[in-house]
Amino acid sequence: MKQEERRKFLIEYLLRERGEEQEVPQGEVSEKRLLRALFNVREPQEASEGFLRVQDEYLSEELRRKGITDLADLVPIQPDIYLWKGDITTLRCDGIVNAANSGMLGCFCPNHGCIDNAIHTFAGVELRQACADIMRAQGHAESTGGAKITKAYNLPCKYILHTVGPIVYGNLTEKHERLLESCYRSCLALADKNGLESLAFCCISTGEFHFPNERAAAIAVRSVREYKQETASKIKVIFNVFKEQDHEIYARLLGANE
Numbered sequence: 001m002k003q004e005e006r007r008k009f010l011i012e013y014l015l016r017e018r019g020e021e022q023e024v025p026q027g028e029v030s031e032k033r034l035l036r037a038l039f040n041v042r043e044p045q046e047a048s049e050g051f052l053r054v055q056d057e058y059l060s061e062e063l064r065r066k067g068i069t070d071l072a073d074l075v076p077i078q079p080d081i082y083l084w085k086g087d088i089t090t091l092r093c094d095g096i097v098n099a100a101n102s103g104m105l106g107c108f109c110p111n112h113g114c115i116d117n118a119i120h121t122f123a124g125v126e127l128r129q130a131c132a133d134i135m136r137a138q139g140h141a142e143s144t145g146g147a148k149i150t151k152a153y154n155l156p157c158k159y160i161l162h163t164v165g166p167i168v169y170g171n172l173t174e175k176h177e178r179l180l181e182s183c184y185r186s187c188l189a190l191a192d193k194n195g196l197e198s199l200a201f202c203c204i205s206t207g208e209f210h211f212p213n214e215r216a217a218a219i220a221v222r223s224v225r226e227y228k229q230e231t232a233s234k235i236k237v238i239f240n241v242f243k244e245q246d247h248e249i250y251a252r253l254l255g256a257n258e
Contacts, residue, residue: 157200
């Protein structure tokens, strides 16, 4: 089955599942947008073996076309500390951190640009089901600063650590800063508990959650350094950024230009 055939199969399956009949737009870009939107709005539920097989083949091919970056090919900026600008869904390491919301089910907004949306899209529909199982067992929303771990499914990493960062409305407060620090420490402790040897952090709480980029980066770097010093953890940490602004901030904080 060719990639365009896989894409159309997945679209038609998801439309039937929703009980919808609509004309599928022509063209690769339009089809990809529709398929991603259908992934995004799908409620957590089981899918057929046939659907999952084609989905996995499709996402594997999409990943191959985007290209995988392997941690082994990156150069540390400090001992066990890396700075990398790129798409976190293409990074091969033990774990990546997802900036989740308290529902922990991923972004339901079609084609939204947040990292939560991208991770759930390219991991596949099983990720939302796994998160739903965790939240059902927990019985309540995830607290800000906490973290949960799942498999990564179709991503090149092994695990995803989902953490809920603070949302900043108005002025930044000490409580916001403590909660953001808790996100980093919770993820590191959870990674160590599960035997992960490497972990990539996104810029938690910046962007949609309005945490100032400069201050967020400073807390991230300090939290990682303090955790590693206090626990003697040997975990390799990758600070993953997508914007040039964040790359410049982290490079300065980590002394990349020294």
